[in-house]
Amino acid sequence: MIAKIRKLEYRLINGLFEKLDKKFIRRSLNIKNIPSAKFRRGGKASLIEWSHVIGIFQALIGLNLPKKGSEKTLILDIGCGTGLLALASEPHLIDNGQYIGIDVMEKDIAFCRKHYHKPYFKFIHHDLFNPTYSEHQRKEKTKWDIEQNSADLVTALSVWTHLNEEDAIFYFKEIDRVLKPGGKAIITFFLLDSDYYQRSYPLRKDQASRYHNTKQTKWIFGVNAYGSGNWFTTKWAKHAEDAIAITSEGLDKMLSGLNMDLITLYPGNWREASGLYFQDILVFQKKE
Numbered sequence: 001m002i003a004k005i006r007k008l009e010y011r012l013i014n015g016l017f018e019k020l021d022k023k024f025i026r027r028s029l030n031i032k033n034i035p036s037a038k039f040r041r042g043g044k045a046s047l048i049e050w051s052h053v054i055g056i057f058q059a060l061i062g063l064n065l066p067k068k069g070s071e072k073t074l075i076l077d078i079g080c081g082t083g084l085l086a087l088a089s090e091p092h093l094i095d096n097g098q099y100i101g102i103d104v105m106e107k108d109i110a111f112c113r114k115h116y117h118k119p120y121f122k123f124i125h126h127d128l129f130n131p132t133y134s135e136h137q138r139k140e141k142t143k144w145d146i147e148q149n150s151a152d153l154v155t156a157l158s159v160w161t162h163l164n165e166e167d168a169i170f171y172f173k174e175i176d177r178v179l180k181p182g183g184k185a186i187i188t189f190f191l192l193d194s195d196y197y198q199r200s201y202p203l204r205k206d207q208a209s210r211y212h213n214t215k216q217t218k219w220i221f222g223v224n225a226y227g228s229g230n231w232f233t234t235k236w237a238k239h240a241e242d243a244i245a246i247t248s249e250g251l252d253k254m255l256s257g258l259n260m261d262l263i264t265l266y267p268g269n270w271r272e273a274s275g276l277y278f279q280d281i282l283v284f285q286k287k288e
């Protein structure tokens with residue numbers, strides 16, 4: 001009840017503040033179009049947090065897009081939610097770029113189509129079951145409606161952290177299929193690597209985190225997700241897909257037989273050490 005009142009209070013005050021604040025934006029035009037509080041998703045609800053995360057990914061997207069030729073640049077964003085990475089991509093789209101956001105949540109896709117009008121934005125609903133997000137959709141996995149070798153960059157922010165082993169492997173193959181040779185993918189994970197097992201996990205205390213607004217013990221992945229040996233969830237998750245982490249062996253399994261290599265890993269501060277972002281950010285590249 002208190003949480004509900006707080007949420008209403010926030011939306012009211014934020015609505016008034018936001019209008020005025022947006023008039024004072026000087027150096028970051030793309031954040032003017034951040035949706036109102038009711039439509040901010042992705043585990044990030046506040047205006048300042050959306051802005052902060054947009055900034056991180058705007059920079060990473062810019063660093064990982066190929067140098068501009070005369071061809072259109074395509075950014076494909078999987079699990080686009082209500083468009084946080086659409087905004088992060090926007091400055092890179094203005095000269096001959098296109099952004100396609102795909103999501104299993106029909107109502108978020110409907111929101112995006114209404115909210116982002118520029119011709120370089122396109123949004124596609126993908127009809128697929130995910131117990132956390134789309135429990136009444138079909139269980140059969142289908143390929144995305146995207147041509148092979150067509151995307152310069154694939155992004156997925158906080159999406160593979162909600163996919164079980166089968167979905168994660170199937171759709172990782174899809175990334176490999178749709179990327180152009182030399183194209184890159186920026187995907188976030190909770191990666192259970194040697195740093196997690198040897199340094200991060202043993203030091204966790206039942207105390208507030210220095211980095212995020214939850215306890216250090218919240219992001220511990222000790223429960224096998226549907227009996228998988230490499231995909232894990234937390235003890236508080238109602239469905240495994242509420243929060244999923246994978247081991248290094250799981251990552252190798254996803255990559256095996258594909259044309260992609262992991263080229264950069266930015267550890268996240270969910271590990272209780274300073275990071276670029278909360279989750280781990282992994283950058284992959286498809287071989288030329």
Ligand SMILES: C[S@@+](CC[C@H](N)C(=O)[O-])C[C@H]1O[C@@H](n2cnc3c(N)ncnc32)[C@H](O)[C@@H]1O
Nearest residue numbers: 041042079080081084103104105130133157158
């Ligand atoms: C935590 S939200 C992140 C949303 C957005 N990327 C952001 O950071 O604001 C996870 C998103 O992934 C979407 N999703 C879950 N499974 C998916 C799948 N198999 N394909 C595409 N989107 C999926 C959900 O509907 C949800 O919008």
